[in-house]
Amino acid sequence: DTAVSQTPKYLVTQMGNDKSIKCEQNLGHDTMYWYKQDSKKFLKIMFSYNNKELIINETVPNRFSPKSPDKAHLNLHINSLELGDSAVYFCASSLRTGSWNLAKNIQYFGAGTRLSVL
Amino acid sequence: DQQVKQNSPSLSVQEGRISILNCDYTNSMFDYFLWYKKYPAEGPTFLISISSIKDKNEDGRFTVFLNKSAKHLSLHIVPSQPGDSAVYFCAASLTGTYKYIFGTGTRLKVLA
Numbered sequence: 001d002t003a004v005s006q007t008p009k010y011l012v013t014q015m016g017n018d019k020s021i022k023c024e025q026n027l028g029h030d031t032m033y034w035y036k037q038d039s040k041k042f043l044k045i046m047f048s049y050n051n052k053e054l055i056i057n058e059t060v061p062n063r064f065s066p067k068s069p070d071k072a073h074l075n076l077h078i079n080s081l082e083l084g085d086s087a088v089y090f091c092a093s094s095l096r097t098g099s100w101n102l103a104k105n106i107q108y109f110g111a112g113t114r115l116s117v118l
Numbered sequence: 119d120q121q122v123k124q125n126s127p128s129l130s131v132q133e134g135r136i137s138i139l140n141c142d143y144t145n146s147m148f149d150y151f152l153w154y155k156k157y158p159a160e161g162p163t164f165l166i167s168i169s170s171i172k173d174k175n176e177d178g179r180f181t182v183f184l185n186k187s188a189k190h191l192s193l194h195i196v197p198s199q200p201g202d203s204a205v206y207f208c209a210a211s212l213t214g215t216y217k218y219i220f221g222t223g224t225r226l227k228v229l230a
Contacts, residue, residue, distance in 0.1 A: 004161070031216070043162070043207065043220040056217060090161055094216070102150040102169070102211055107218060109154075109161030 003027050004110040006091050012116045013081055020077045021113045023091030030096040031055075032074035033107060034066060037088040049074055050096070081117045088112045121145050122210050124221035132229050137195040139224050141208035146189065148210040152218065153182060153193045156205045165206075166193070198228045 004025045013019050025032060033056070034046040048056035049068040063079040078085060091110040123142045131137045139153075149170040154162035168175040168182045168191070175182050181194045195202055205225045209218040 041222045106164050111161045
């Protein structure tokens with residue numbers, strides 16, 4: 001039973017299209033994240049939601065919009081896809097924020113979604 | 119501006135020997151550090167962490183050392199096993215931010 005699951009695993013699409021990636025966690029965590037790993041292997045935070053509230057919003061184009069219908073789900077919608085959006089996108093979750101004990105906030109990752117924009 | 123750096127993209131080690139993976143950081147405010155392991159087509163998996171109030175943390179074959187004055191941490195794997203072959207990422211975090219800043223990873227290959 002996968003703890004953090006992402007769908008789809010692979011996504012190939014044309015420039016200009018709109019696509020969504022879904023993420024679900026069954027760990028009972030309060031906080032979820034989206035990361036992007038580019039061709040240089042940098043793994044960078046994009047967004048984070050805590051109990052459906054946006055708490056981290058890095059410098060990401062407006063074409064990227066996260067949506068959290070409930071604390072177990074965090075979806076990523078991308079409008080007008082560009083070649084540079086090609087990357088692996090990872091979803092992650094952690095127990096809770098609001099705790100100063102970072103040991104209680106270890107992030108657990110999904111297997112990733114490889115997005116290829118042609 | 120890369121705040122967390124792993125300067126060795128790859129490392130090969132014989133089975134049974136020690137693997138040492140290194141990581142440097144630039145922000146002296148970071149107070150929590152982690153190592154993740156990643157196999158192909160899988161997400162990063164948490165391995166071990168250390169708080170800045172410690173200089174060493176052990177978990178079985180894995181030990182992380184932190185040298186705050188040098189802004190350097192290292193992961194020691196003893197003895198190395200073929201199943202340890204993976205990409206290892208170090209990450210740094212700052213209390214209150216809940217953001218992890220990752221290095222670019224070191225690919226470890228343990229030779230049987």
